Amino acid sequence: MSMTFGIVITPRSGTAWARAAQNAEQQGYRTILLPDTLNTPSPFPTLAAAAAVTSTVRLRPNVLAAPLRNPAATVRETAALQLLSDGRFELGIGSGRPDASTEAERLGMSWGSAAQRREQLIAAADAVRTQVDPAPPIVVAANGPRMLTVAAGLADRVLLAAGPEATEADLAEMVRIVRDNTDRDVRFTHQLVGIGDELPFWLSKRLGLTADGLRAAGSAGVLDGDPAAVAEVLEYRREKYGIDELIVPGELADAFALTLDRFTAT
16 A cells, blocks of 8 residues: 555635645645644534535544543534545544543543543444444554554554654554554554654744754654655655554645655656
């Protein structure tokens, strides 16, 4: 399987969102992704709007926080998006960011232990898989060994939710845990942290990280600015680890454009 690419974008207005979704499709991105936080628009109606102005690009929350909805609500919204997108929806789901407990409180949802949140994720994924027709691919975000083991048992794809300083050895260990706990051909996704000297705003301004510092720490998510070198690294990881999808933050799309062209040119 060849490399595919997703892009994380957030709406600034209805018109700008429609244009951004169409541009992503035309540029060769396979998937449009949208965060699930209370500081960003709700992913289901927003992705439905993207579905209405596109025809081939796939649509995925990145990622749905299982504790913020009960399984019945997730089934209902997933079924609606599958209908409106003609089957282009993908259920990206996780057990919730560590700092999302305040969001659950604002929504009147309980925020249980890590084990309880894993059970909520399993229940939501099982409900979607059995009650939505056609069932969408399920992409599970996972980091620690327990969540990676859960993902191994139910995911069609695993998003390696590693931190910005995660090394290639860290990615390799995460892949190993998944593969040791399933006999299925699960594929893997990783998110771009930086390219060349560029990092997204939240990493550079809010966390105070630099591309040079992350590179010195061996960050696997910071790639060279040279498209040929980037393509070589991505192809190596695809062959060795099965990491055949890269998620690109919208802020890095311009810097990544030449690399994307290498993979999408016909």
